[in-house]
Amino acid sequence: MKLSKTVPIVAAFAVVMAFARASEAEDDDEPLPAPTAAPVAAPFHAPFQASMALDVIWRPDRGYDVFTDAQVSAGFGLTFARTFTARGSRIEFGAEVGWRLDGVAGRFAQRFNSALWTNTFTGGVHVRLAVAPFFLPFVRVAGGGAITETRLTADDSSGALVGNAWSAVGIAGLGVMLRTPNGFAREGVGSRVGFAFSVEGGAQLFSTTTLVVTPEAPRDDRVAREQIPLRSATLGDVQQSAPYMRMAAGFVF
Numbered sequence: 001m002k003l004s005k006t007v008p009i010v011a012a013f014a015v016v017m018a019f020a021r022a023s024e025a026e027d028d029d030e031p032l033p034a035p036t037a038a039p040v041a042a043p044f045h046a047p048f049q050a051s052m053a054l055d056v057i058w059r060p061d062r063g064y065d066v067f068t069d070a071q072v073s074a075g076f077g078l079t080f081a082r083t084f085t086a087r088g089s090r091i092e093f094g095a096e097v098g099w100r101l102d103g104v105a106g107r108f109a110q111r112f113n114s115a116l117w118t119n120t121f122t123g124g125v126h127v128r129l130a131v132a133p134f135f136l137p138f139v140r141v142a143g144g145g146a147i148t149e150t151r152l153t154a155d156d157s158s159g160a161l162v163g164n165a166w167s168a169v170g171i172a173g174l175g176v177m178l179r180t181p182n183g184f185a186r187e188g189v190g191s192r193v194g195f196a197f198s199v200e201g202g203a204q205l206f207s208t209t210t211l212v213v214t215p216e217a218p219r220d221d222r223v224a225r226e227q228i229p230l231r232s233a234t235l236g237d238v239q240q241s242a243p244y245m246r247m248a249a250g251f252v253f
Contacts, residue, residue, distance in 0.1 A: 045087040046179075046194050047094075051250025053077040057102060057204070063211075063238035067114045068106040075102025075118075079248065081126065092128040098142065112152040112161075116211075118240065120146040120169055133181035140200065142171040150211050150235065161213035161233065167240065173202025179252060193253045200248070206240035 055075040064071075077100030083092045103117035124142025131137065146169050152161040180194035214232040 046183075046192070046252035047083045049079075049081040049083075049096075049196060049250060049252045051079050051081075051196065051198075051248045053079060053098075053100070053246050053248035055100060055102065055244050055246045057244045058242050059104070060242065061239040063236055064104060064116070066108050066211075066235055067116045068104040070104070073102055073104050075100045077101070077120075077246075077248075079250075083128075090130045092126075092130065092136070094126050094128070095124070096126060096140075096142070097123045108152060111155055113155070114153075115151045116148065116238075118146050118148045120144065122169060122171060124171065128177065134179055136177040136179060138175055138177055138198075138200075140171070140173045140175070140202070142169075144169050146206065146209075146240070148209050148211070148238070148240075150213055152213060160216040162216045163211060163213035163232075165209050165211060167209045168207040170205040171202065173200045173244075173246065175200030175202075175246070193251055195249075196252050197249045198247070200246040201244070202246075203243050204241060209238045209240055211235040211238060 053076070055077060057073050057075060059071050059073055077098055079096055079098040081094050081096035083094035085092045085094075098121075100120045100122075101117065102120075103115060105113070105115040108114040122142040122144035124140060126138050126140040128136040128138040146167045148165045148167065150161075150163045150165070154160065175198050177196055177198040179196040183191040183194050185191050212232050212234050
């Protein structure tokens with residue numbers, strides 16, 4: 001009697017175990033989910049550039065003898081540029097605006113301290129070829145105007161001769177830019193800011209600059225009104241057209 005009651009229980013337990021094993025087998029046959037690819041960061045895109053430049057200018061014209069015997073002068077400049085091509089394009093077209101100050105100083109006729117300073121304002125375009133993400137040869141052309149300031153100060157403190165002249169300017173250059181392919185950081189503002197350095201050589205073309213000076217007006221308005229006007233003097237022409245080399249460094253963002 002006890003044996004007949006035990007048999008159905010054992011059979012039921014065996015059936016339950018069989019179903020459990022079949023269910024486990026079906027779970028083992030289910031395919032594993034495909035691994036998801038890690039998100040790929042968008043390529044670094046920095047259409048804006050702000051840079052400082054040091055220009056070395058060769059001055060072959062003898063008109064500079066009034067101010068200096070040196071044939072080489074230096075200039076400091078600022079440039080802001082913007083590219084307009086799409087992200088990832090190998091050819092970059094852009095526009096820029098710039099300012100540069102350069103000058104020379106020396107002695108004239110053993111009686112005057114002489115100085116000649118030129119402020120140049122330009123706007124132009126550039127084309128860059130991204131041979132590699134960090135290596136970009138480029139060509140640049142620009143045009144604008146320049147204001148040249150002349151000053152001769154007498155040793156005996158008797159006064160100074162001053163003058164301003166305007167010139168048209170054209171610039172053409174070839175160079176190479178080295179640019180960081182990524183930002184300074186992986187996240188945040190630093191991920192959108194990089195560094196750029198360039199070396200450029202070319203020529204600047206100026207219209208003839210005629211240097212005309214007159215006695216500097218007194219600071220006292222009453223004395224200036226009573227002063228008898230004096231005639232101007234011409235120091236001659238200066239040809240500021242010359243070859244140059246430029247080194248620039250700045251940020252892209």
